[in-house]
Amino acid sequence: MGPQHSAVRPGPVAGPRTDEELARGLAAGDEECLAAVYQRWSALVHTLAWRSLGDVKEAEDVTQQVFLGVWRGRLGFRPERGTMGGWIVGITRRTIADALSARTRRLHLVAAAGAALHVADPAAHRPDAALDRVLVLSELARLPAPQQRVLRLTYYEDLTQTQIARRTGWPLGTVKSHARRGLHQLRRSLRQGEPADHYT
Structure with a gap:
């Protein structure tokens, strides 16, 4: 070994x-x-x-x-x-x-959801990107467990959706649905300043 x-x-x-x-x-x-x-x-x-x-x-x-x-x-x-x-x-x-790919994926998660912060308040100035990151990670933790798991496997373990399906045993369509709904929830929550809904 x-x-x-x-x-x-x-x-x-x-x-x-x-x-x-x-x-x-x-x-x-x-x-x-x-x-x-x-x-x-x-x-x-x-x-x-x-x-x-x-x-x-x-x-x-x-x-x-x-x-x-x-x-x-x-x-x-x-x-x-x-x-x-x-x-x-x-x-x-x-x-x-x-x-570098794993780093890019992590940044993309923050960008994909964090962009909603600037949509919600275009006049807001956020020179410290760490603030956006903290807010996004906080909202990520509020997502339903399946959505949170798919997003974490995608952006933190750099897995493709096919690999996530194999890892979790879920159908590929289910993985795609969790990823799509999870990002939607993050964007909506950040835009509205409300916690992500707890639904599966």
Whole structure:
């Protein structure tokens, strides 16, 4: 079984190894090879993530995810297709893209519902976007449980509606309905300044 998060920051590994040796060791499930791979490329991965995300904590999270991805996908490395460093950079780019997508989805939820605040009061000035976020999250918490679950899975776990249907066991049409009604409720509640109705 693969290492847990705590195993991704291993101690020093004696002696440099070639990419070929590391690839063979990873394929065989040698965690010392994962340690060597981490030591060799983690700084590069973190730098790429930080430059793209602009957030140290998110960059650290991406770095951890990348090397967990290296471990879990170790049998997918093909030396004939390129270097291990290039393979790891590819995983890094995909992980960064996923992080940016998840961030965009979270912001979209706030924008989709929070826009109603400005519709309700066009003269209002809200230079602090955090206020809108707090208000939207407060109203989200008031939604009926099914609607709240669908929106949270969509915007916080970055799942598609098909994936949500599989996760919840609900028909796809039901998931779409909860998503549509949930956003409608958020917009209406924010426009009227009233709590979301508790109906399913």
